[in-house]
Amino acid sequence: MAALTLYHSEMSVCAAKVRIVLAEKNVDWTSVLLNLRGGDAQKPDYLRLNPNAVVPTIVQDGRPLIESTVICEYLDDRWPDPPLKPPHAWDRARMRLWTKQLDEGVHAAVGTLSFCIAVRHELLARSAADQARWVAGIPQTDRRERSKANLDKGVHSPYFAPAAQRCAKLFADFDAALAGAPWLAGEAFSLADVGFAPYLIRFKMFGLGLLFGRYPRVAEWAERVINRPSVQQGVSRWIGDGAAALYEKNRADGEHAFAAILAG
Ligand SMILES: N[C@@H](CCC(=O)N[C@@H](CS)C(=O)NCC(=O)O)C(=O)O
Structure with a gap:
């Protein structure tokens, strides 16, 4: 073992x-x-x-x-080899600004989008008692309230539009960073790119194609990240047929909801 x-x-x-x-x-x-x-x-x-x-x-x-x-x-x-933190202190600080964003809002926003578009349907297929038990078992009050609204209302949840707008801002920030360097925190692939890799795949699964179309530089970086062997091994190969089908089935709803919100 x-x-x-x-x-x-x-x-x-x-x-x-x-x-x-x-x-x-x-x-x-x-x-x-x-x-x-x-x-x-x-x-x-x-x-x-x-x-x-x-x-x-x-x-x-x-x-x-x-x-x-x-x-x-x-x-x-x-396990420092190969290193995933940039060698220069300044770039390491930039890397941490990216991972901090994930922890302070982007993860919750993407969780809301994923859940409202696709994941909630898994729970809705269970009994009302199972759904209530799942919601009640969430230890944090804010996460419990958000999950309940997202479960009940899906793309019409009050949390959905702010989450979509947060992702739109994220793409603009990606674009600005990638204008000056090939990777988010500078010249080398780092924990900043690792951090966003699973989200890039998820964005494609739930219908954020609109934003990739708006930012070709981000789309090109996303392809480089997604095609990296470690990302294939750590993310893509774990996506089972059931999950892929769930997202596929609901992607048009996601695209539609995003287009309406991002159009203003
Ligand atoms: N800040 C935590 C967030 C972890 C988190 O939210 N994990 C999600 C999956 S990505 C989870 O386990 N959710 C519990 C659930 O859906 O019941 C971390 O970065 O580890």
Whole structure:
């Protein structure tokens, strides 16, 4: 058994970031897959590892570590080769401004979009009691309220339009950064690009093609990121047929809702 265990789920963008780093570094790991819609992350044994009831968590030498951005930096410090932090302090600071954005709003915005467009349909197919249990099991009040509104109202949730606008701003920020360098934090692929890689794939799955069309430089960078072997290994190969079909089935709704919101 590998010394490092990763608790994750196939479609978790946060867990996918960790899988990309592990692939970049060729580190062996043991997989423990959780069924998030089935409430696995809310079970007492898992809450002892991750009190936030989310994936990913890594366990190494019996010690759990949570928060994907922190885990990715830890893995890069622990296995420095190949490095995923830029060599210059200034670029490392730029890298952290990108990963900070993910943690302070972009992840929640993309979670709202994914959930409203596609994921909610998985829960809606379950009984009302299962749905209520899942919502009640979310430990953070703000996340619980957001999830309930998103489950009930989908693309008409009050959280949907601000989330779509946040992503539109993100694309403009990507475009500005990529005007001066090939990667988000400078000359080399870094944890900033790793951080956004699973989201780029998700944007395509739920119908943000409009924004890729608006920013060709971002589209070109996204292709380079998505085609990287570690991203294929850490993200694309975990997307099961069921999830792909769920997003495919609902993508037109996403495209339609985005177009309406981004048109103003
Ligand atoms: N800030 C956390 C966020 C983790 C997070 O939100 N994970 C999502 C999947 S990407 C999750 O586990 N959600 C629980 C659920 O959907 O029940 C991190 O970066 O690790």
